[in-house]
Amino acid sequence: MVPDDRKYTQEHEWVQIDGDTGTVGLTDYAAGELGDIVFVELPEVGDEFSKGDTVGTVESVKAVADMFLPVSGEIVAINDAVVESPELVNNEPMDDGWLLKVKLDDMSEMDNLMDANGYQELLGG
Amino acid sequence: MSDLSQLQQTPLTDWHAEHGAKMVEYAGFAMPVQYEGVLAEHEAVRKRVGLFDITHMGEILVTGPGAEAWLESLVTNRVAGIATGKIVYNAMCRPEGGVLDDMLVYRLDQEEWFVVCNAANHDKIEAWLQERRPTEGVEIQDVSSGTALVAIQGPASGKLIRRLGRLADQIENIDVLDFYNAFCHDGPGGRWIISRTGYTGEHGYELYLPNSDALAVWQELLEQGKDLGVAPIGLAARDTLRFEVCYCLYGHELGEEITPLEAGIGWAVKLKKDDFVGQAALREQKAAGVPRRIICLEMDGRGIARQDARVLCDGVEIGLVTSGTFSPTLKKALALALVERNVPEGQLAVDIRGKQIDCHRVDFPFLAARTKGDPDEPRKIQE
Incomplete structure (x- = not known):
């Protein structure tokens, strides 16, 4: 089941809000589709991006996926653990395998993201 | 997901889908790309033993009194004069020297040869052979659609193949089966070819089976190999396994715009043997500098x-x-x-x-193959 404590993008990322900060990661589905992840490249803390910017890459044995920032803002943390141990993204994509935290410029951008039901539909019910 | 049901199936396609394989299209077949995950599958083959369904490969029988000389004129390596049961790795080239495909050529009998080509090049090779077939003395029979191919690869592959009930009376043949040799055996559904070959750099075997025998063999190998840690292996790990030992893959290191000399398989090109298609161009390239x-x-x-x-x-x-x-x-x-x-x-x-x-x-290579020595000898890895 898709957890309803966060929101989702068409690119199979999730954003979970705590105050003015969103934690961003890949969904279970995305991690499964990529297969065994061997490299994660993330932006620097302090970098500022607009919604939709490419901020990193997640690379598996067979494929590489760009990571798009789902909301505009400043990067306030990256998950060093997944850079060191990329398999964490496969094992715990929705928890310890989070990728970065962003301080949102505009909280209303969250309204454009899918809720759990919408994302479940995208996955085909 | 695209509709895979329209694609060619192997006798094991349903088994793969039922056992959690991610299925993809490969050369017109629905094939398993991975089961548990490429890293785990890769390790299973390097350390234990893995099973591959590679039924998509093309198999062509070439028979007749003229088969030996004719094949010799089409492939880069020397096949004429080899002993029955011997296998030779070859390229087949265009007159300009580019590679049409790489392939194994088996001598199954005095006048019976077995050519195994890549699935993606199967139609091309079939047509290339048919166009050049002499009017007499050579028969060509494409047996791919009736032939399943199961590879058993990894240090425990020798133990596993000896547990196969249908080969219980063939242990002596297996004992003396050297790398790049094969023998035939009558199975329930027809002739089996047991081949000491593979595409992983590990000790291994490839079993060419009548389609009707494939599922039973596959299931028996998985059952008998439980304590050996046997696992089904998808095409993704097949690629990483061949890559580490630097075996060429057609469409990557090999292609019609690349000569075998450039691709590093010059050892399989005999420029001094009797004329073969592409030989003049390859001689010229070698003389001028590859x-x-x-x-x-x-x-x-x-x-x-x-x-x-x-x-x-x-x-x-x-x-x-x-x-x-x-x-x-x-x-x-x-x-x-x-x-x-x-x-x-x-x-x-x-x-x-x-x-x-x-x-x-x-x-070269990244990792040394250990296809020949004692499979239980631990691999030495240079850091």
Whole structure:
């Protein structure tokens, strides 16, 4: 089941809000589709991006996926653990395998993201 | 997901789908690309034993009194005069020297030969052979649609194959089966070919089976191999396994625009044997100096160099990556690249999606194959 404590993008990322900060990661589905992840490249803390910017890459044995920032803002943390141990993204994509935290410029951008039901539909019910 | 039901099936397609395989289209077949995950499957083959369904490969029987001389005139390696049961790795070339396909040629009997080609080139090779078939003395029979192919690969493959009930009376034949040799055996559904070959760099076997025997063999191997840690292996790990030991893959290191001399399989090209298609062009290339070669690269920065990424020396392009992946055994990003013969001195790099990532040359191959020695001998890995 898709957890309803966060929101989702068409690119199979999730954003979970705590105050003015969103934690961003890949969904279970995305991690499964990529297969065994061997490299994660993330932006620097302090970098500022607009919604939709490419901020990193997640690379598996067979494929590489760009990571798009789902909301505009400043990067306030990256998950060093997944850079060191990329398999964490496969094992715990929705928890310890989070990728970065962003301080949102505009909280209303969250309204454009899918809720759990919408994302479940995208996955085909 | 695209509709895979329209594709060619193997006798094991349903089994794969029922056992959690991710299925993809490959050369017109619905094939398993992975089950548990490429890293785990790769390790199973390097350390234990894995089973592969590679039924998509093409198998062509060539028979008749003229078969030996005719095949000899089409392939780069020497097949004429080999003993029954012997297998030879070959390229088949265009007159200009480019590679149509690489293939195994088996001598099954005095006048019976078995050619195993890549699935993606199957139709092309079939047509190439038919066009050149002499009017007398050579018969060609494509047996692919009735032939399943199961590979058993890994250090425990010798133990596992000896547990197969249908081969219980063949243990002596297995005991003396050297690398690149095969023997035939009558199975329930027809003739089996048991071949000491593979595409992983490990001790291994390939079983050519009548379709009707394949599922029972597959299931028996999984059952009998439980204590050996046997696992089904998908095409993704087949690729990383062959990559580490630097076996060429058609469409990557080999192609119609690449000669076998450039691809590094010159050992399978006999320029002094009787004339074969492409020989004159290859002799000429060798005399003039082979312009390109395959080199091994290790990435210094993060990122995987994928096929067609540009290889640069001090910023100047010297060639392209042919294959690149993360090596599960060596735990490094590695690449094979086709580059100018004389690689200049300077800083090497690969253009990975617009970023120049430094790399350096390493020895060929990345990992030594251990197809011949004692399979229980631990692998020595140079750090």
